[in-house]
Amino acid sequence: MAATSLLRLCAAAALALLLLVGAAPLTEAYDPLDPTGNITIKWDITQWTADGYVAVVSINNYQKYRHIQAPGWHLGWAWTKKEVIWGMMGAQTIEQGDCSQFKGNIPHCCRRDPTTVDLLPGAPNGMQVGNCCKGGVLNSWVQDPVNAVASFQITVGRSGTTNRTVKAPKNFTLKAPGPGYTCGAAQKVKPPTKFISLDGRRTTQAHVTWDVICTYSQFVAQRGPACCVALSSFYNETIVDCPKCSCGCQNNITNPGSCVEVNSPYLASVVNGPGKGSSTPLVRCSPHMCPIKVHWHVKANYRDYWRVKITISNWNYRMNYSQWNLVVQHPNFDNVTTIFSFNYKALNPYGVINDTAMLWGLKYYNDLLMVAGPDGNVQSELLFRKDPSTFTFEKGWGFPRRIYFNGESCVMPQPDLYPWLPSSSPRLTKTAFLALAIVACATVAFLYNHLVLDKYCGKS
Numbered sequence: 151m152a153a154t155s156l157l158r159l160c161a162a163a164a165l166a167l168l169l170l171v172g173a174a175p176l177t178e179a180y181d182p183l184d185p186t187g188n189i190t191i192k193w194d195i196t197q198w199t200a201d202g203y204v205a206v207v208s209i210n211n212y213q214k215y216r217h218i219q220a221p222g223w224h225l226g227w228a229w230t231k232k233e234v235i236w237g238m239m240g241a242q243t244i245e246q247g248d249c250s251q252f253k254g255n256i257p258h259c260c261r262r263d264p265t266t267v268d269l270l271p272g273a274p275n276g277m278q279v280g281n282c283c284k285g286g287v288l289n290s291w292v293q294d295p296v297n298a299v300a301s302f303q304i305t306v307g308r309s310g311t312t313n314r315t316v317k318a319p320k321n322f323t324l325k326a327p328g329p330g331y332t333c334g335a336a337q338k339v340k341p342p343t344k345f346i347s348l349d350g351r352r353t354t355q356a357h358v359t360w361d362v363i364c365t366y367s368q369f370v371a372q373r374g375p376a377c378c379v380a381l382s383s384f385y386n387e388t389i390v391d392c393p394k395c396s397c398g399c400q401n402n403i404t405n406p407g408s409c410v411e412v413n414s415p416y417l418a419s420v421v422n423g424p425g426k427g428s429s430t431p432l433v434r435c436s437p438h439m440c441p442i443k444v445h446w447h448v449k450a451n452y453r454d455y456w457r458v459k460i461t462i463s464n465w466n467y468r469m470n471y472s473q474w475n476l477v478v479q480h481p482n483f484d485n486v487t488t489i490f491s492f493n494y495k496a497l498n499p500y501g502v503i504n505d506t507a508m509l510w511g512l513k514y515y516n517d518l519l520m521v522a523g524p525d526g527n528v529q530s531e532l533l534f535r536k537d538p539s540t541f542t543f544e545k546g547w548g549f550p551r552r553i554y555f556n557g558e559s560c561v562m563p564q565p566d567l568y569p570w571l572p573s574s575s576p577r578l579t580k581t582a583f584l585a586l587a588i589v590a591c592a593t594v595a596f597l598y599n600h601l602v603l604d605k606y607c608g609k610s
């Protein structure tokens with residue numbers, strides 16, 4: 151008994167330490183809420199050919215909540231010998247390169263450092279393989295494991311035709327499509343991958359399997375914050391908005407046109423202009439300048455429960471966020487009781503304490519966060535069961551410790567600005583007294599009405 155509570159204490163201390171470390175900007179490829187998150191590229195040689203091999207390459211997104219959205223992944227590498235790509239299915243290289251020395255059969259790509267992209271949905275049947283052709287979109291592991299993997303087939307020549315003579319490609323790069331991922335060297339995997347036939351009655355195995363592990367870092371992505379948090383509560387009328395300049399500063403002089411006013415006459419032309427659908431956001435002008443704002447409102451306090459309303463609003467005129475997700479850390483998530491209109495999964499990164507939740511939209515209902523405007527928001531309410539020994543609204547306990555949107559951490563207000571709890575023994579002011587009197591009168595009138603109605607009209 152004592153041992154387990156000691157263990158819990160240690161885990162809590164370790165977590166607190168991690169949170170302190172995590173509070174600094176993420177500077178390395180390590181995410182405390184998804185410590186083993188990575189994208190693993192598997193290169194399985196399934197067949198030897200006259201001058202090389204056929205391989206199935208798969209990109210597996212083992213990140214719990216980070217996904218790759220349109221326009222999708224770009225995978226590159228450098229050949230170590232004189233390899234060429236004779237053909238590909240389910241993907242293509244973006245450049246053929248110089249194949250002038252070939253006569254007759256022309257390779258698909260002769261570059262020393264090919265870059266491949268996924269085919270678009272609806273590619274011709276003869277060009278498809280399983281798990282291909284999703285336009286480079288990779289969903290997150292928790293949200294949609296079936297669509298968290300992409301595969302293509304590649305026929306390589308001049309590579310050597312035995313497991314002793316082939317060499318793994320080097321310098322893998324994974325772009326999403328911008329920077330952010332860093333890939334390690336290819337490692338030979340023993341035993342090699344086994345493939346199970348569709349009917350599950352036969353397995354085949356790769357001749358050689360190489361794994362490449364890629365990890366994400368917001369620092370490598372050279373991306374500033376793209377999301378901020380506003381806080382409010384029923385017990386204090388102050389709404390603490392996103393910190394000023396969370397994602398950039400509004401400055402007409404040095405940076406004109408960096409944002410659009412809501413009622414600007416040019417809005418429609420800018421929104422449907424050349425940058426439509428681009429990954430560079432065009433935000434609505436605001437002091438925070440973030441494309442995404444998350445509002446956490448402590449809505450109600452009941453005897454055994456308390457209730458929070460979460461609103462995610464899109465301030466970006468250029469993007470519909472499909473398959474969005476939110477990761478929220480709050481100590482009461484181990485007793486969350488009901489989550490309305492969002493999907494939920496406990497992330498539980500450290501086994502003992504599950505204070506971290508992943509939330510995402512319901513399919514066809516609110517899994518698409520529409521562009522800035524009247525439809526540009528999604529909402530949910532959460533109901534938490536109170537633990538009498540730890541529950542309090544003091545010191546901002548009701549507010550989240552951290553929030554990620556699509557895997558990027560959101561800028562939180564300074565803790566000393568959080569809405570305060572009114573002092574524990576509030577003196578009745580004149581207005582409060584008046585309000586109380588009105589409520590009391592209304593209650594009496596209501597009860598009276600019901601009693602009279604029940605008596606004279608109830609049982610007819």
Ligand SMILES: *[C@@H]1O[C@H](CO)[C@@H](O)[C@H](O)[C@H]1NC(C)=O
Nearest residue numbers: 185186187188189190212363
């Ligand atoms: C990559 O993710 C897989 C699946 O979660 C995990 O088994 C593996 O240990 C991870 N690799 C690294 C280097 O983190």
Ligand SMILES: *[C@@H]1O[C@H](CO)[C@@H](O)[C@H](O)[C@H]1NC(C)=O
Nearest residue numbers: 312313314315338340357358
């Ligand atoms: C190549 O394959 C043979 C037979 O499967 C195996 O015995 C040998 O260890 C392999 N060599 C290497 C370098 O993997």
Ligand SMILES: *[C@@H]1O[C@H](CO)[C@@H](O)[C@H](O)[C@H]1NC(C)=O
Nearest residue numbers: 227228229230262263320321
């Ligand atoms: C891989 O990258 C390193 C450093 O950028 C470079 O020195 C090396 O030549 C590259 N290897 C290949 C095969 O291109």
Ligand SMILES: *[C@@H]1O[C@H](CO)[C@@H](O)[C@H](O)[C@H]1NC(C)=O
Nearest residue numbers: 399400401402403406411435
């Ligand atoms: C930028 O321009 C808008 C309207 O054109 C104005 O409301 C705002 O105050 C200006 N901001 C600065 C920093 O000048």
Ligand SMILES: *[C@@H]1O[C@H](CO)[C@@H](O)[C@H](O)[C@H]1NC(C)=O
Nearest residue numbers: 426427467468469470520521
């Ligand atoms: C967002 O989605 C709506 C409805 O599907 C579509 O009309 C609009 O063009 C999309 N906007 C962008 C920027 O992709």
Ligand SMILES: *[C@@H]1O[C@H](CO)[C@@H](O)[C@H](O)[C@H]1NC(C)=O
Nearest residue numbers: 483484485486495496498504
């Ligand atoms: C906390 O985690 C455990 C095991 O990981 C899980 O069974 C439990 O449902 C989680 N609690 C909540 C409230 O999600």
Ligand SMILES: *[C@@H]1O[C@H](CO)[C@@H](O)[C@H](O)[C@H]1NC(C)=O
Nearest residue numbers: 481482484485535536537540
């Ligand atoms: C969650 O509920 C259980 C059982 O009521 C309680 O032991 C635990 O302390 C609660 N945790 C929190 C953080 O409220």
Ligand SMILES: *[C@@H]1O[C@H](CO)[C@@H](O)[C@H](O)[C@H]1NC(C)=O
Nearest residue numbers: 386388567568569570571572
């Ligand atoms: C509400 O919170 C703010 C801090 O954000 C504080 O300045 C103010 O006094 C609080 N109001 C009440 C009624 O406690």
